[in-house]
Amino acid sequence: MSPRVWQVRLRTLFGWSGLALGSWAFCLLVLQVLFGQQLEQLQTVQLGRDLALNVRLTELALERYPPHLVTELTGLDLTVAVHPKPVQKLPSAGFQRQAKALQTQLCERLSHCPMVVADQDHEGERGIWIELISPLEPIWLRVNVRAPMSWPPEPTLLGLSLVGAGMICGGLFLLVEVEAPLRGLEKALSRVGDGIDPDAVPARGAPEVQRLTRRFNAMVKRLAANRNERATMLAGIAHDLRAPITRLQFRLSLPQLSAKERERCAGDLQSLERITGQFLLFAGGGDEELSVPVPLDQLLAEVASSHPADQLQLQLDTLEVMVKPVALSRAVANLIDNAFTYGQAPVVLRLLRTADQCSIEVWDQGDGMPQRLFEQALQPFHRLDSSRGGQGHCGLGLAIVAHVARLHGGHLDCRYAEDWNDLKVPGRFAIRLSFPMELLVENVSKS
Structure with missing residues (x-):
């Protein structure tokens, strides 16, 4: 295979790979925009259930152990303070709405309704502070909250975006690599049906369509060759039969044929028979x-x-x-x-x-x-x-x-x-x- 063919194939592969990646990113963005709020609500419900359990277990642990020991044993981010540390960056309206929804979930699942404060640093990392019930001192628990539009995306959105990208790429592939070349092949076929010899159709598109195009071009070439052979055969018939027929007409016009002339007439008849037989053989061919x-x-x-x-x-x-x-x-x-x-x-x-x-x-x-x-x-x-x-x-x-x-x-x-x-x-x-x-x-x- 020539280097040029490899270059064309590599360019095609990279082009379709880029299209697939772009389609996937586009579908993922659209799905996050359309279903981001619903996913946020589902995440809030799931996070509220987990937080309620963590808050209850942490409060039970604080009844017997000091906060620093609980932090060391559990890895939880506990802070002893009347109020949590000041907010570094004003949380967005959506994040504050999510924090209130989490507080509602905790109030429904706990015997008391804790205070929840939204927190967001300069790097964009989001978290919430939850006030815990402690017998000796006020303690706050900080929990990181994942943004709905963060990376990696939700598995559900990821799967749906892959399906959408596959449908987009498949449709474009059928349109560009199959439908367009077949449309050109259809036009060439209509010209053949009208008795016009079309130019060779470029072999482009999917490999199957290229094979079909090459076979079509070979068929058109054979048809043109057959028409040329037929025209040549008709011209050859007229040329090859004219001479013996003319001689026979001349000899038959003589008032009396000699033995030598009869022999010549018999030779001309044999020539006619041979020529006719050859034409019949060539026309039949034994196919x-x-x-x-x-x-x-x-x-x-x-x-x-x-x-x-x-x-x-x-x-x-x-x-x-x-x-x-x-x-x-x-x-x-x-x-x-x-x-x-x-x-x-x-x-x-x-x-x-x-x-x-x-x-x-x-x-x-x-x-x-x-x-x-x-x-x-x-x-x-x-x-x-x-x-x-x-x-x-x-x-x-x-x-x-x-x-x-x-x-x-x-x-x-x-x-x-x-x-x-x-x-x-x-x-x-x-x-x-x-x-x-x-x-x-x-x-x-x-x-």
Whole structure:
């Protein structure tokens, strides 16, 4: 993965992390504003219950022990004074209201109603002084009181704010990373429905949406390629059929046909039949044919049976493969026909099995084609030699074979004798049709 992709992903991660943190802080602030008073009342009730118990226990302890010993044993903040120390900072109205509410709670839970004084220092720490009943001297107990808006927040508010932040981030994620890219994909789909080739849709948003966008772009590219092939095929039909039809019309217009002219007419008819057959093969392609287990060596031997044994030699391993037999037979027949037409006999048909694939090779003794022109030769209606079209060849032979190879999950390539170094090969040039080992029947049964 490129560094640029990592940078984009890191920026996206940091952006969404910052958004999640900001959403959580916003939700927490809103909840504290909305429910702060209710939480303060609940805290006051709970604190009043605890303070009432502490006050009662402390007063019982003071009946037997001095204040300094009670402070040492319990850790309570006790002060012996007629009045507590002066207030350092004037308490807020809300804190004074909370202190009065605590006094009310203590009056309800104790046998007497103690005096309660609010206290707040310069650092903002809040506390209250509670007057205790002592048999000898006045004693005050100081207790810290937590502010409703202090940190850490209440667990209830914390949980609710996390839920709210998750909902906000989830909604924004769906809006930005899913809905917006899907809207762009929808517009592109509508253009495809209207017959217009849209530009490639940028792959952005969630990973799932990016995968969907890439597949959509690949689909649009295939549709455009299919339209181009169809237009080229129609143009090729008109071009390739025009010459033999014109010759036939001319010869048929003659008052009397000689034996030589009849032979030429028969050759033109064969060219027409061959061209038509190639177009039908390319249009059909074998896409709808089902794959069945076939003894591939026997199928290839049957395809080669129409050629003399001294002109076409067989070197076939015994293999049973899941293939589309009709489409594969036509593809191999095209390879053999090309070898006889453009190469030199004898032609050798080989079926080999290696560790990772099985392959069909058609070797001849000709010079073959340059490696740099092989990809061009696979294009529909592309002829390396323009003079070949006069023999009923329309430039679809290798295109059909390549299409059949793709149907079986394989590929097509060319081989040269010099590439094999000192290994003995049956020819000088070969076209190889390779299939993955998964097509072998024994591998299919094992899986």
